[in-house]
Amino acid sequence: MNLKISALDYIQEVKIGNISAEDFVAKTLEQIHNEDDKLHAFLSVNEKAVDQARDIDKKIKSGEKVGDCFGMPISIKDNLCIKDSKTTCASKMLENFIAPYDATVIRKLKQQDAIFVGKVNMDEFAMGLTTEFSAFGPSKNPWNNDCVPGGSSGGSAVSVSAFECVASLGSDTGGSVRNPASFCSAVGFKPTYGLISRFGLISYANSIEQIGPLTRTVKDTAFMLNMISGIDPNDNTTIDNKNEDYLSGIDSGIEGKKIGIIKEMIGEGIDPAVLSATKDAISKLESLGAICEEISLDMVKYSVAAYYTITATEAGSNLARYDNIRYGYDFPLEGYEFNSYISKARRNFGPEVTRRMIIGGFVPSSGQAGKYFLKALKVKSKLTNEINDAFKRFDLLLSPTVPVLPFKLGEKIDDPVSLFLVDINTVTANLTEKPAISVPFAISNGLPIGIQLMADTLQDKQLLQAAYALEQTVRLPEVPL
Amino acid sequence: MIGLEIHCQLTNLNSKLFCPCKANYRGFEINENICPICIGLPGSMPRLNQEAVKKATIIAMALNCSTPEKIAFFRKNYFYPDLPKNFQITQLNIYGDTSVGGTGSVMVGDKKINITRIQLEEDPGRLIYEGSSSKNQITLVDYNRAGTPLVEIVTEPDFETPKEVRDFLNILSDILENLGVADPSLEGAMRADANVSIKGGKKVEIKNIGSFHDLEKAVHFEITRQESLHSREIEIIQETRHWDDKRKITVSSRSKEEELDYRYFLEGDIPWVIIDPATKTKLISEMPESIVSKKERYVSKYHIPAQVADVLSSDKYYSDLFEDSHTESNAKEIANIITTDLMGLVDTREKREASKLTPHHLKDLADSIQSSKLSRNSSKNALHEILKTGKDLSIIIKELDLGNVSDESELSGIITQVISEEAQAVEQTRSNPQTINYLVGKVMQKTKGKADPTLTLNLLKKQIGI
Incomplete structure (x- = not known):
């Protein structure tokens, strides 16, 4: 049984009866069992997965209508609610929280007969980009176990690249899908803001984040997008995409497309290997008929500062509900007055979340808001204007996904500012609500490099076509498990 | 000077402001009228009740307030056990006029009371205190009310007497009831805070006033208190006071509510709501x-x-x-x-x-x-x-047997009887026709009030001959 197949190949194989869902899911669980002591992608595993797969096989055999996923094993970032399952956000604060309802994306995937093999690791409440801030220990990069897998959706990227699932769902607030996808050599996609319902995604910075798939191929991402996108009455920010089929015409090519290369994202601080991969990607795209040209975006240099100011403000508010009153962990209430109780109960947050709670209390406060939060909103709006102008000239914008190669565990954890700068290429898409994707493009000294493409609002289909074209230009080695 | 902040629940709506639970939470068991949204479970998102926006807009229009074309919701951040998310979704006008209603006015007799703004927001849950002393007191929370659509009406400090406050509140509750948006007679459906200040003194906010009747009393008490301080040349400090329902006095709040920094910012989960002229025209046409x-x-x-x-x-x-x-x-x-x-x-x-x-x-x-x-x-x-x-x-x-005796012959018989019994009164009537009412009364007595009064009078006159 070959686990190393794409989602679309899996569906095809099950459809024609070459493999059974039960066998494949059982093998996948075995893979998790074998690899995860080392990689630590999973926080919990669905013990009923094989039974669920067997039921789907029965449906197939009896000729009953089967959902489009045909029992495909998917892993889910642990900030997405699955009914009756633990949803911890990799935090001690939600260590025992069992969601009483399904996120919209989960409901949609269930309807299509997907199987959730488990909940995967992340930085606590999605704050971080290495998965080292998980309260339950870091995940490891399958390409080099001494290196971080990226984050915050680190468990998603690891599980996809180590064949512990066929596809995964993560969430992307400032690059949290694209960054680990790049570090683990997976495809990671953040759609246009509002394309996928966030209902059931535990908010970190709700005005800019989106759920996004992590897959082995661009086509798989398009397939996943078909499954989970669309308007949702439970999320007022969703957009009606009229049941767009993102797979159809994915091989349309990029001939004649104008691609802007963002100067500020290939400048200072970039790893030479990443720069050379980026140049290689540009020449490959040019050879396919794309027209590439450098563009300077002045506001990009303020984007990370604006990003951390806005996200800390929203996080400070979104995480205020964790007061351990309605749910949480075991902590006796008796003898406390309200304010002293919550300040004590909230000490269960880890260091990065605590840091951002403190920043989030400060930057929007009266007397400071003008200097920080309101200024950050101005940067966001100016950056959006600048990007909108750029998309008048270009169909796509290109940069490396991350300016550096995967680094060692522990290397940057005590240096939050240098860690923040790793986000420089990814936050712009979130702040401007644009779709962006990371495509695996190169392996340098055994470490993956991803290329990021960005498109204009609701040009997600065009973006996937370009990503597919880029993907087809390279053949990458297999992960050395 | 007295200004008011009135909170009115939109009790006639079917559902809460951001979820499908009932807007009228009365009659439920404790914590029965709740769902993941209104108790703020992780991952839940507000789902705006468009009908609530319409009702709030109608209120704004009825109070002659300006209504912007685009409205927005903001988060008011503070920790309190009755707030499931530890922030309240509300509206404000500090970043432009984005609240459902802007300035307006209501006539109270000949006096114009100006409205500062009207905002749509969610009601918090309800705290229930148990235990006899402060030592063993426990606080329980009932979230049935959490998320109930609430319209806050803020007035300018245009009132000069408690009586004006009372008259205004009566007119306001009549207007709200007439609009069909709320039932002010339901307990807790209308609540108010008052800001009271006298010449030379600072503004004092009175909270926790349970009924309009008590509001008048609280305002009266507070004016008397401030005047008494002033006459003894004691400084009136800016503070929040609570109305003590049992003792009928205002008490200084020890909580530092006035020092709270609410860190207001835009609620990203609710897109701006467009209320275009066509929608407004339609709402006006549907207004009672x-x-x-x-x-x-x-x-x-x-x-x-x-x-x-x-x-x-x-x-x-x-x-x-x-x-x-x-x-x-x-x-x-x-x-x-x-x-x-x-x-x-x-x-x-x-x-x-x-x-x-x-x-x-x-x-x-x-x-x-x-x-x-x-x-x-x-x-x-x-x-x-x-x-x-x-x-x-x-x-x-x-x-x-309530029907009028309007049968002429039946009535004539009774009248003949009365005339024979009341000879003296008949004589009197002849000299002073005004006294005929006494005889009408006698007829009524005999018919248990059912005699047709006009017919009785005519027949009496005829038989007496006046």
């Missing part, structure tokens, strides 16, 4: 007729006395009954029945709910009086019976 316009119509069209028209128009229960029962010819009679006979019988919510009266009954009553089938006196008895049983008027008249 205003109390003022009703009153004018009652006076000009039916010649109902202004005072009667005032009572009739300002209470939605009465005006609805009137609208559904009157015709051009019986309007005045119906107005009369409602404002003199009915009013005392249905003065509470419970009595109104128990009443079996329909507009049809009222029409029958008025028509019967006008056609002299029923005396005014008997109509009161009939009304009592209708409220209790809901039976048809014709059946009640028969069952209680």
Whole structure:
């Protein structure tokens, strides 16, 4: 049984009866069992997965209508609610929280007969980009176990690249899908803001984040997008995409497309290997008929500062509900007055979340808001204007996904500012609500490099076509498990 | 100077402001009317009740407030056990006019009270304190109320006396009831905070006032307190005070609420709501007729006395009954029945709910009086019976034998009898016709009030010969 197949190949194989869902899911669980002591992608595993797969096989055999996923094993970032399952956000604060309802994306995937093999690791409440801030220990990069897998959706990227699932769902607030996808050599996609319902995604910075798939191929991402996108009455920010089929015409090519290369994202601080991969990607795209040209975006240099100011403000508010009153962990209430109780109960947050709670209390406060939060909103709006102008000239914008190669565990954890700068290429898409994707493009000294493409609002289909074209230009080695 | 912040629940809506739970949470078991959204479970998102936006806009328009084309929601961040998310979704105007209503005004008699703004927001849960002393006190939270749509109406400090406050609140609750957006008689459906200051003193906010009746008292107490401080040259400090319901006094709040920094920012989960001119036109066309316009119509069209028209128009229960029962010819009679006979019988919510009266009954009553089938006196008895049983008027008249004696020969017989019994009074009437009423009264006595008064008078005059 070959686990190393794409989602679309899996569906095809099950459809024609070459493999059974039960066998494949059982093998996948075995893979998790074998690899995860080392990689630590999973926080919990669905013990009923094989039974669920067997039921789907029965449906197939009896000729009953089967959902489009045909029992495909998917892993889910642990900030997405699955009914009756633990949803911890990799935090001690939600260590025992069992969601009483399904996120919209989960409901949609269930309807299509997907199987959730488990909940995967992340930085606590999605704050971080290495998965080292998980309260339950870091995940490891399958390409080099001494290196971080990226984050915050680190468990998603690891599980996809180590064949512990066929596809995964993560969430992307400032690059949290694209960054680990790049570090683990997976495809990671953040759609246009509002394309996928966030209902059931535990908010970190709700005005800019989106759920996004992590897959082995661009086509798989398009397939996943078909499954989970669309308007949702439970999320007022969703957009009606009229049941767009993102797979159809994915091989349309990029001939004649104008691609802007963002100067500020290939400048200072970039790893030479990443720069050379980026140049290689540009020449490959040019050879396919794309027209590439450098563009300077002045506001990009303020984007990370604006990003951390806005996200800390929203996080400070979104995480205020964790007061351990309605749910949480075991902590006796008796003898406390309200304010002293919550300040004590909230000490269960880890260091990065605590840091951002403190920043989030400060930057929007009266007397400071003008200097920080309101200024950050101005940067966001100016950056959006600048990007909108750029998309008048270009169909796509290109940069490396991350300016550096995967680094060692522990290397940057005590240096939050240098860690923040790793986000420089990814936050712009979130702040401007644009779709962006990371495509695996190169392996340098055994470490993956991803290329990021960005498109204009609701040009997600065009973006996937370009990503597919880029993907087809390279053949990458297999992960050395 | 007194300014008010009035909170009015939109109790007539089906669901809460951001979830499908019931807007009218009364009658539920504790923590029964809740869902992942209104108790702020991780991953839940607000789902804006568009009907609430419409109702709040209607209120703004009825209070002559400006209404912006785009409205937005903001988060007010603070920790409190009754707030499931530890922030409240509300509106404000500090970053431009994005609240559902801007400046407006309401006339209270000849005085204009200015409205500062109107905002739509969610009600928090309800705290229940148990335990006898502060040592063993425990606080329980009931989230049934959390997320109930609330409209906050903020006034300018335009009031000068507690009486003006009271009059304004009466007019306001009549308007809200007439709009069909709320039932102010429900417990806790309308609540208010007051800002009170006297010349030379700082502003004092009074919170936790449970009823409008107490609000008037609280304002009165606070003015007296401040004046007494002022006369003794003690400084009046800016503070928040709570109304102590039991002792009927205001008490300084030890909590540092006024020092809280709410860190307001835009609620990203709710996109801006567009209320374009077409929507506004439609809302205006769907708005019920205003109390003022009703009153004018009652006076000009039916010649109902202004005072009667005032009572009739300002209470939605009465005006609805009137609208559904009157015709051009019986309007005045119906107005009369409602404002003199009915009013005392249905003065509470419970009595109104128990009443079996329909507009049809009222029409029958008025028509019967006008056609002299029923005396005014008997109509009161009939009304009592209708409220209790809901039976048809014709059946009640028969069952209680209330019908007028309007048969001339029958009445003539009774009159002959009275004349023979009251010889002295008959003599008196001959010299002073004014005293004939005494004889009419005697006839009424004999007929148990059922004699047709006009016919009785005519027959009496005829038989006495005046």
